Amino acid sequence: MRVPRKTGNSKLVKKLNKEEVLQQVIQHGQISRADISKQTQLSRPCVSALVDEMIQEGLLQEVGMGDSRGGRKPILLEYNYQAYAIAGAIFEGSTLDMTIANLKGEFMARCRKRLDQPANGERVIEDLVAGLTRLLADSGMSHDQLLGMGVGLQGVTQRGQGTVSFSPSTGWMDSPIQEALEARLGVPVIIDNDVNLMTLGEYVRGVGVGHSHVVYMYVGTGIGAGVILDGQFYRGSREAAGEIGFMMIGPEQHRRNGASGVFETHYSVPGIMQQAEGVLSDLQEGSSVIEELILHARAGSVQAQTLLDDVYRHWAYGMANIVSILNPELLILSGEMVHIDDEGVKKIQEWLTEWVPKVPCLKKATLGEQAGLIGAVHSVLEAFPSTRLLDKA
Known part of the structure; x- marks a missing residue:
């Protein structure tokens, strides 16, 4: 509970008092003028004047009646989330x-x-x-x-x-x-x-909620990672942390125009599709290359199963490198990796258990393209x- 400010520049005092009122409304979701007065120790007339002004400004709105405590039912206030x-x-x-x-x-x-x-x-x-x-x-x-x-x-x-x-x-x-x-x-x-x-999206609304040490690994047109350590983003000295597509995983080659790293050249979605040309002849635009490889492998295609195992193993190499250096509690698999089936996840878990001393929890991202x-x-x-x-x- 904070003591109301009663001295100083009147405009500044008014602004600070409005901040107190706004924070109380946001914190409680719905609250009456009387309860705001009680929480802030501002007088009821002062709170009423501030609230009326903030309603006019569109920041607050009245949303109905609260429970009575013996007298008239109080009018509840709510933050107007549609104002901006x-x-x-x-x-x-x-x-x-x-x-x-x-x-x-x-x-x-x-x-x-x-x-x-x-x-x-x-x-x-x-x-x-x-x-x-x-x-x-x-x-x-x-x-x-x-x-x-x-x-x-x-x-x-x-x-x-x-x-x-x-x-x-x-x-x-x-x-x-x-x-x-x-x-x-x-x-x-x-x-x-x-x-x-x-990474931020999945951390605040998805499977990352409640974790402090998180690495989000993404496979799409490239390969990248987001790193959160002790609840804070780790960006590196030049904000290039997480550029794991440049890991030396896969056949070494000269970078074309400096655009892609070795790992993402071979094991991003375009790289996998290029390797799958002789296996998947009917891959439709927008389809998951991993899902199609799984379907072909289950139908008996040795080539599809071999390529699938190769992709999983090289993705697991990247995970092992990340885990060895950063020791996250949670590794989020996203992008094309959300299509890995249970058998594939089990293989990756077994490889990591064999390769590194501490294996983090592996979870697939849940927010999809919204993240x-x-x-x-x-x-x-x-x-x-x-x-x-x-x-x-």
């Missing part, structure tokens, strides 16, 4: 996935777009602008209600500098991409690596605390 919005965007391979969410992080609208290949940085920005315009229209929110956007990019991002130091797929090499996005979108932008945002968007939205919520809404109101 947050946008999120994730680039994964040739796809741009976008959403707009309320202040609870709940999606109000979502859209996906296939990007032209090869990707062009300027065209990608235009796709973001068009997508945001569509999301605002679909959600019924105005641009003025938008607090910011979190954007997940492939490559090595420097969040503090707002640059991407390594992203051959877009050409954004050491360019001030955050500044360019903010200029075109007209809102504050937070950039981060796409897998980091997927990165949830992380993008959450990154803005973290950077834009609720009390700052008082400045915007």
